[in-house]
Structures are given as C-alpha cells and as structure tokens.
Amino acid sequence: MQDHPMPEFGSFCLLLALILTAYNLLIGGIALWGESPRGLRITGIPQKKWNRLGETARRAGIASFIALCCAAFALVWAAFTDDFSVAYIASHSNRALNPAYKFAALWSGQEGSLLLWAFLLSAYGFVLRVRHRIDVRLTAFASTILAGIQFFFVLLLVVAAPPFSILPGAAPADGAGLNPLLQYPEMVIHPPMLYLGYVGFSVPFAFALGALMMRYPGEKWIHITRRWTMVTWMFLTCGIFMGAHWAYSVLGWGGYWGWDPVENASLMPWLTGTAFLHSVMMQEKRGMMKNWNVWLIFSTFLLTILGTLLTRSGAVASVHAFAQSPIGPWFYTFIVIAFAVCLFTFLFQRDHLKSENKLESLVSRESSFLFNNMILLAACFVVLWGTLFPVLSQYVQGSKVTVGPPFYNRVNIPIGLFLLFLTGIGPLLAWRSTSLRSIRRNFILPTVAMVVTAIVLMVSGLRPWNDGDDMQSTLFSLVAFTLAAGVITAIVEEFLRGAHVVRTQTGKNLLAATVLLIRRNTRRYGGYIIHFGIVVMFIGIAGGAFNQSREMEMPTGSSLDLGPYHIVSAGKTEDSLPEYDTHYARLDVYRNGKYVMELSPEKRTYFAGTDHEQSSTIVALHSTAQADLYTVYEGENPDTGMPIIKVFLNPLIAWIWIGVVIVVIGTFIALAPNLVRAPVARRQEDSVPVAPPSLHPPAVLAKVPHA
C-alpha cells in the first residue's frame, strides 16, 4: 500500500476537473443561449445576469486547468517516489530509471498521454479564458467548445483509462521500467511538442466553430487565431521532426521516416494545417474561401482525433504498439459527434460564409494558394488512403495488405515536387492579377538558376539515365535540387529587391537594410524564411536517393571503405550501468587518409526482471553538411563471435534538421509584431488613387515592390 495519498489526490483532481469542465460546458452553453436576442426575448432575464452566469462558466474553465495541473503533478509525484501501487507507474517506471525519464513516464503510456492531452488542452483553454477581453463573446463561444473537447478527454480519464488505478494486493518491489526505445533524451521533448501541436489545433477550431455559430461579423476571429495557429503549427512541425530524428538516432535502420500509421497520423493534420495557414490569407485579404477555410480547420481538428483513433484503437498495425488499447469506441463516438456538430453548424450558418470577392485571374496569388491547397490536401488524402487501405482491403478481400514506403514514395514524391514548385512561384505572384511583365521580371532569375543548376548537376554526374543508378530516385533528386535552386533564388531576389528599396530610403548598408526590411514586415519575410527552411528540408530529403550502406563482420584491425571514409575497427568494450549492460564497438574513422574521430556505436541489453527486457541500438554518428556517417553495432555473430557493423553514408541528412531550425526561426519572426509601418507601403497607398488598380491592375501591381 502506498505511504502517501497522492494517487487518491490525483483521482480527486480528475473528478473535480470533470465536474468543472461539465459546468463550463453546460452553464457556458446556457449563458450563450440566454445572451442571444432569442434567449433574452424568451426568458426575459436581463443580459447582465446572463453575463454573470457566463463569467462563472469561464472561471470554472480556469479552475479545471488548476485541477488538471494537480492531477498531472500527482502522477509525476508518484513516478518520482516510485509508488508502484499505482498500476500505471508500475508498468512504465522502475527505481533505477533516470529522473528525466521518470518525468517522461507521464506520457509514455496510454493513460498518462491522455492526461497530458487533457492537461495541455486545459492550459490552452486557460490562456484563452484569461485573455477573454480580446473579444468577450467570441471567446465565450470558443471556451465552451473547448470545454466540450476537454470534457471528452477528462471523462475518458475518469472512466476508461484511469491513470491512478491502484494495483490489487501488495505493491511490487520494483516497476517494469520504461520501454528502452523511449529512453533517449529527445523522447523527453518530442511527445509534449507533438501534443502541443495536436491539442493546439483545438483552439483555432473552437474559434472557427464559435464564429460560425454566432455568425461573427468580419474576419477578426482569423486575426485572433492566426498566432495560435502558427504557434501550434510550429509545435507540430518540431514534434514531427523530433520524432524523425529520434527514429534516425535510435532505431538504427538508417532512415528517419517509415510511413508508419503513427507517423502518418501526425503528418495529416500538419498538411491540412499548412493548407489552412495559406488559404486563411485569402479570407483575411480578400474575403474569399470562407467555406473552404472553415472546413480546413474542422478537418485539421478531426484528423488529430482520427489519427489518435487509428493508432490507439488497434485498427491499423503500427510499430508504436505501446499506444494501443481498447478505447477505440470512445474515439469513434467523439469523432462522430464532433463531425455532426461541425456539419450541422455549417449547414445552418453557411449563408454567413459568402465570399466578398471572386478570383479574377489564373495567374494570381489567390490561384496559387488554391493550387497549393489542392496539393497539400492531395498529399493528405494519399497518406490517409494509404493508412486506411489495409482496413479497407480486409473488409473487401478478407485479407490485410501492407501499404509501406514504396506506395507513399511513388505517389507522394511527385506531389511534393509540385508543392516545392508552388512554394517558389506563389509568393512571386501578386494578389488579384499578375502582369506578363511582372512574371518575366520575377521569374527570369529563378529560371536561369534552375537551368544552370540542372546543367551543373548533370555535368557533375547526376544523370538519371546512368546505368546502375536508381533512375526514378535520381530523376526526382535532380528535379528537387533544380526546383530548390529556383525557389532559393526567388526568395533571395525578393529579399534583395526589398532591401535595395530600404537602402535607397535610409542609406543603410545591405545587411542593416535587410534586417530593417524584415522588422517592417515580419509576417511576409518570416514567411519567406519558413519557405526557405522548407526548401532546405527538401534538399535534405532529396539527398536520400544517394544513400549507401555496407555491413560486415569487423574483427579488431579490419577495415571498411564507404564513400570517402575509411573505417578501422579498434576493438570493442563494454560497460554496466544500473539499468542496462552496454557493448560498444570502437571504430576509427579516416577521411581521405586523415584521422577524423572515433565512433562508438552501442548495443544495450536492458536487465531481466522487467516487462521490457530487450536490446536496443544507439547509433554513433559523424554528421557534416555533406553527409552523415551512420554506424550501427548489430551485435556479435553467434557463430564466429565477431562484431557485426553496419555503416550508412546518408548524404545531406543534416540539411533536414537545419531546415527545421530555419522554419522555427522564420515562425518566430512571422509571429513578431512589425517594428514600424513601412514607408514603402504608405507611398503605395498614396499612389494608388491616381492610377486605379481596377482599370490597370497589372500596371499598378508591377509598380508595387511587394505586391
């Protein structure tokens, strides 16, 4: 029996959170109805009283955050105090576990990760409710909708997946420990990041649904949610790529993305969220695509729930087997209810979503956004289709099939290249219409860069028609590098053009002018930096076409050559730690005859007596911008006793991680407020009435440097 009442306290906090959330949902809903003209007319109760009732609901929502904080704290406390009377702690922790991983036990199992979900949702709700003065009524709607989502998760925690359930009888002396694959520093950061992304999309969803329910005039809800959406998108991006980096560093198969259903589940909302971030600009600027945007954010939210449903219900096979459980029916019910609410609200209020403008030209930024959205949604559909096809096949044919990397690579790579193409041309097109002169002016340099890059690459040996090469991969890489050169040139050209204008105005040097340019329009230039980061990531992904690997038994003194590297085995060693025994291979790495470093790939064997007795590999890496030398110690050959070493040479992998960092920097810049209003923009305003854009739109837009 436990010697402290923390589990009971945790259970109490969950119950309290459930009651508070239910109050927020019900009373908040009633107050919103009462405040409406119809409610006021029917009840005859003055609005002030309804407002007071709504305020109690808001405060209940804030209090639910505190209750969930306490519940999460109780679980972490139980992990740190090795309270193995709690079934969850007994299954996911042990005494020898590193404290950082004890903290990570909060999200390493089903119940804990659902608690994390509910906690983060309440944290987002807390911020939203505290900042309610930004728009009291809209925030009240959003708060009530968030309470509805939170109610589902807290109910799940109380009824179906309680994290504080006590083991019957005496508590075990030690726990089963954390899955060894999860005992890696990135695993302490990756799941919360991913969850911040998943859960965060609930906020723009709640605002969009609330704005639709109350027939909110104007586009203010978009201004309010823009930062929420961008921050959420950034968290999801970081979460996805941290997961990829974890897979690359721990799983030891030389890759970072295996198109596993859990990976797919995180990618789908990212794709629709990215589409939303782009198309919402059309609503903001031109009052267009209102129906589309509402459904994009609805879909993004529903996909976060669908992904969770697919991977936790066991409906599809996944390597993330630790996340499966019989909570599927709960998610099925929730997703049906959420979809029904979205659909009925849309049907009842769709006349409110009439576009204010129509698209005027095929060659315009609006149409580029349309195609960008189409491509992102096509990619999302392919991922969803591939994830669900095994289930469909079993239903139709009676047998499951595997839909693995060959399917996704064949279908999604051309789509990705088209997206890369649009990344380059979209920002160069003007709103409404782009003149032929403007097209030529903006596209001539990128086109030249693409042609030169393609020629240089082919001359230097990147020829798809070469015998022995994988033609398809080589061709895709060639296209990707070529497009990347064009997009980067276009972005640099945009920066230089703007910086030149600022330099002319202020007399600053080019670097200072560029910084000032960015600070004057953080959103625009932050967006360019994000695009640049995406292009860098594409370059890294395209480098995968040239991966090489070798595997051999390497007794001491033997060597292996791969690319420019010469690897010599310097023997092996071993160590024993409280949680595991480890065996190292010591490999001396030479490049072009020069000693570079020693790499020590590891094989760990976690101790017996736990449910997770198994081996895991820890990769040793020598990473450069050119290529990663990736070494894996696969263990000893049972027949010869020799260590088996597998070495991969993965070109340009580092560019993917660098690209993610650039994307994060760009997002922060885009989130920052503008320093001052650009004088260039003022000049544009002054000049516009003299030459009406509607009479000569191409001519006017050609004069506007950033149109």
Add this chain to the structure above:
Amino acid sequence: MPSLGKFGRGRFWRNWRGPIFWARTVQTALLCVVVIAMLGAGQSRFDRLGHELMCSCGCNQILLECNHVSCPDSPVMIRELHAQLATGKSDAEVLQWFATKYGATILAAPIRGGFDNVAWIVPIAVFLLATIGTFTVVWLWKRRAHALAGESPGYAGVLEFPAAGPTTPQEAALRERIRRETEY
C-alpha cells in the same frame, strides 16, 4: 496591353491565353508524368525487390532495411530472395512466391492486381479530379468576376477616383482595401 518585348513577337506568347497554349501545356505535363512513371528500371533487381518486401519478423521494416539485432527472419528471407533471383523468375513471379509463402502482408505495397489496383488508382484519380476541379473553379470565378465587372460599375474595375482634393471616408476605405489586398 504592355509591350511584350522580344518574346512577345513569337506566336507562343501571342497565343498564351488561347486554347492551343493550354492544350500544349497539358500535353507536356502528361508526357512528363508518363515519363516519370515509367522510370525505375536501372536499379539492381535484388536491391529493388528487397525494397518491395517487408521483413516478416513483425518489425514493420522493409526487408533490406531491417537490421535490428538478431532478427531471426531477415537473413533467411534475403537468402530466399537471392535463391529466387537465381532461378531466373520474373519480378512478379518472385514477389508472388513470397506472397504465397508469407501472405499478402509481406509485400511492401499492394501490387497483386485486382482490388490492390484500387490503392494506386484512387489517389491518381483524386489528384486529377482535384486538378481539373481547381482549374474549373478558377475559370468559373474568373468568368463571373469579369461578368460582374461588366454589369456593375462599382465592382473590380470601374471604381471612380477623384483626381485630387481632400480625402473622404470612402476614399480612405478604398485605400485601406487596396492596401489590404495588395500587401502580402
């Protein structure tokens, strides 16, 4: 219409909005798609087929990428793949042999024909329909916008601006709208 310069004298640029231009663009795009789809013959058979199969140990990895310690199945399957290739069978026969022995889930992608083809056809069909749909939507919107511009003097084309004089609220609103619609 602005001067088109050197390029503008060509028939291509003169007709760039015409049906011939679009027909040629679509034909070129289709040709590129076909060429890309037909590529892939140069890789070594072992490497290619090894990436078309899954490891049967349950690790959910591609056969030639499964390297987890002491995998009991991948070395056996790799030997079997070498043996099958040595018999001179075609790719389809080799894959069929593995599917018969280990079940359909051993194939890394649905390639057995029949209902498996649906896996490939649906995404392409959806993509093509979405592309055509987007073009149609853009075309319809553009046509409607031009029709509205013709009917309504206040819409998208015939906005009246005073030549000079003090700024009225309407002008200020118009300026704000233009600024909003032309900035990034």
